[in-house]
Amino acid sequence: MLAQEFIRNALLAGSFVAIACGLVGYFMVLRSQVFAGDALSHVSFTGALAAAAAGLDLRFGLFAATAAIALLLALLGRRAHADDVTIGTIFAWVLGMGALFLDLFNSGSAGGSGITGSRALFGSIFGLSAGAAQLAAVVGVVIVLATLLIARPLLFASIDPIVAAARGVPVRALGTVFLLLIGLDAAEATQAVGALLLLGLLAAPAGAAHRLTASPYLGLALSGLLALLSMWVGIALSYQIPSLPPGSAIIAVASGLYLLAFIGTSRASRRLFGS
Amino acid sequence: MNPTLTWDISSDVSQMLRFPFMVNALEAGTIVAVMASVVGWFMVLRRESFVGHTLSLMSFPGASGALLVGASQVLGYFVFCAAGALVIAGGSQGGGRRDHAQESAVVGTVQAFALALGFLFLSLYSGVLESLETLLFGSFLGITTGQVRTLLIVALATLAFFACAGRPLLFASVDEQVARANNVPTRILSTAFLLVLGLAVAATAQITGVLLVFALLVAPAATAQQLTPRIGSGLALTVAIALAITWVGLGLSYFTNYSVGFFVTSAAIVLYASARAFRALKGRQGRARELERS
Numbered sequence: 001m002l003a004q005e006f007i008r009n010a011l012l013a014g015s016f017v018a019i020a021c022g023l024v025g026y027f028m029v030l031r032s033q034v035f036a037g038d039a040l041s042h043v044s045f046t047g048a049l050a051a052a053a054a055g056l057d058l059r060f061g062l063f064a065a066t067a068a069i070a071l072l073l074a075l076l077g078r079r080a081h082a083d084d085v086t087i088g089t090i091f092a093w094v095l096g097m098g099a100l101f102l103d104l105f106n107s108g109s110a111g112g113s114g115i116t117g118s119r120a121l122f123g124s125i126f127g128l129s130a131g132a133a134q135l136a137a138v139v140g141v142v143i144v145l146a147t148l149l150i151a152r153p154l155l156f157a158s159i160d161p162i163v164a165a166a167r168g169v170p171v172r173a174l175g176t177v178f179l180l181l182i183g184l185d186a187a188e189a190t191q192a193v194g195a196l197l198l199l200g201l202l203a204a205p206a207g208a209a210h211r212l213t214a215s216p217y218l219g220l221a222l223s224g225l226l227a228l229l230s231m232w233v234g235i236a237l238s239y240q241i242p243s244l245p246p247g248s249a250i251i252a253v254a255s256g257l258y259l260l261a262f263i264g265t266s267r268a269s270r271r272l273f274g275s
Numbered sequence: 276m277n278p279t280l281t282w283d284i285s286s287d288v289s290q291m292l293r294f295p296f297m298v299n300a301l302e303a304g305t306i307v308a309v310m311a312s313v314v315g316w317f318m319v320l321r322r323e324s325f326v327g328h329t330l331s332l333m334s335f336p337g338a339s340g341a342l343l344v345g346a347s348q349v350l351g352y353f354v355f356c357a358a359g360a361l362v363i364a365g366g367s368q369g370g371g372r373r374d375h376a377q378e379s380a381v382v383g384t385v386q387a388f389a390l391a392l393g394f395l396f397l398s399l400y401s402g403v404l405e406s407l408e409t410l411l412f413g414s415f416l417g418i419t420t421g422q423v424r425t426l427l428i429v430a431l432a433t434l435a436f437f438a439c440a441g442r443p444l445l446f447a448s449v450d451e452q453v454a455r456a457n458n459v460p461t462r463i464l465s466t467a468f469l470l471v472l473g474l475a476v477a478a479t480a481q482i483t484g485v486l487l488v489f490a491l492l493v494a495p496a497a498t499a500q501q502l503t504p505r506i507g508s509g510l511a512l513t514v515a516i517a518l519a520i521t522w523v524g525l526g527l528s529y530f531t532n533y534s535v536g537f538f539v540t541s542a543a544i545v546l547y548a549s550a551r552a553f554r555a556l557k558g559r560q561g562r563a564r565e566l567e568r569s
Binding site for chain 1: 319322324325327328332366376377379380381382383384386387388390391392394395398399411412484486487489490492493494496497500532533534536537538539540541543544547
């Protein structure tokens with residue numbers, strides 16, 4: 001399996017995408033910002049289509065769109081924490097713009113739009129070139145380092161924003177930086193699992209880690225590990241079963257892990273094992 | 276024939292209404308707008324926008340699954356949306372520790388899994404991508420009279436639910452603990468509400484497309500809640516806004532050939548932004564007046 005070049009590229013890009021999603025996702029769940037992550041992941045679809053309609057590089061559209069909307073959400077919310085109605089309204093509009101770009105693209109150039117659209121929506125980790133994979137890995141490393149760098153103050157600001165602000169932690173700035181990180185991460189992961197599926201990589205490993213441990217640093221590591229595991233197993237499964245698309249396989253594994261964690265820590269099983 | 280927009284609105288409208296498919300589209304759009312905006316008003320009140328969005332995406336595996344097994348797409352929409360509502364209700368209530376962060380992780384995982392499933396169905400069906408686009412962004416072409424009838428039945432059922440359970444649901448949504456202390460069955464109500472939400476989005480998705488149901492659910496209610504805190508006038512305003520943006524969207528889409536979704540969401544964001552700006556301005560004037568007085 002490893003002799004295939006496209007698998008090596010997929011594993012290289014996928015591993016870093018997964019770790020970045022696991023770490024960012026952990027804080028996203030902790031801060032109850034899953035909906036913001038959902039919105040930003042859909043925004044990346046519009047970004048990709050806009051770039052396609054304008055004839056630019058897809059990645060440029062992805063990163064520009066998610067960063068812009070992340071900043072907008074941070075601006076509109078109190079303490080850079082937009083409420084769900086604001087997020088919902090903006091995000092419905094951005095998707096509407098996506099529909100427009102799809103129309104423009106369809107009428108503008110001959111063919112190929114269906115493929116671009118479906119790649120942006122569902123990803124194509126097996127279609128990455130070596131250069132794209134290396135770039136994805138570098139961006140992944142940057143996101144991981146940035147998350148780890150702000151992990152301590154962000155943890156404080158997430159758990160008790162009022163006390164953190166009183167102790168001089170820049171809560172608002174941290175919130176903005178974190179939303180930007182979610183945006184970057186969404187743009188990054190869109191290339192691997194697609195705009196519609198990347199929420200699974202953000203929410204499922206992180207949700208499982210939150211259920212399994214209350215310790216933040218252990219949880220952070222666990223979340224990254226579970227995401228990495230989902231990515232590897234998903235890629236392997238999809239390689240073995242050709243009719244199973246890689247995006248679906250990765251998300252199915254991540255959801256399965258979450259389901260296991262959910263059942264393992266549910267009320268019924270606690271009663272059963274008496275802990 | 277290529278329709279052109281003139282300044283004479285009545286002749287434009289009568290030109291549009293000459294086509295049976297456009298009449299169907301307007302009827303369906305009107306039904307959907309009323310239903311989605313009422314359900315959306317409660318959804319916004321209950322802070323369940325994320326759940327609403329997730330349920331609306333359930334239509335995607337529903338439709339592609341129905342394609343795969345050769346069943347009716349409408350049936351697929353309803354089955355998957357209802358199933359999603361039950362899974363989310365079970366996941367957020369039966370998981371032991373009850374907190375907001377955990378709930379949203381459940382919803383996010385359900386959403387991603389459903390979409391992954393939909394993608395799998397679609398690739399097993401060996402993808403017809405034009406239908407994917409219609410599925411995601413909607414089309415007002417080819418709405419049948421039968422579809423309009425189904426929508427009407429679902430809408431009446433939804434409104435009947437709110438007529439019967441609206442008051443206790445409102446109580447449970449505003450203050451869950453006090454409601455429970457007053458013997459309001461909050462758990463049953465919240466599960467029932469999710470089911471109704473699921474049915475409503477399944478119906479709406481057939482017109483607006485899976486990705487844009489959300490515009491009709493959240494934006495009218497959000498705009499109305501910026502303008503008035505009252506229940507009655509808020510609900511009426513919500514329905515009026517939804518009808519306006521749907522009609523404008525359908526009309527513009529007919530005359531320009533761009534998708535309905537783009538026009539509906541753009542009209543919605545303009546109204547929402549104006550409402551926010553209006554409220555901010557009014558707040559500032561009020562504060563200035565108080566300063567003058569003191």
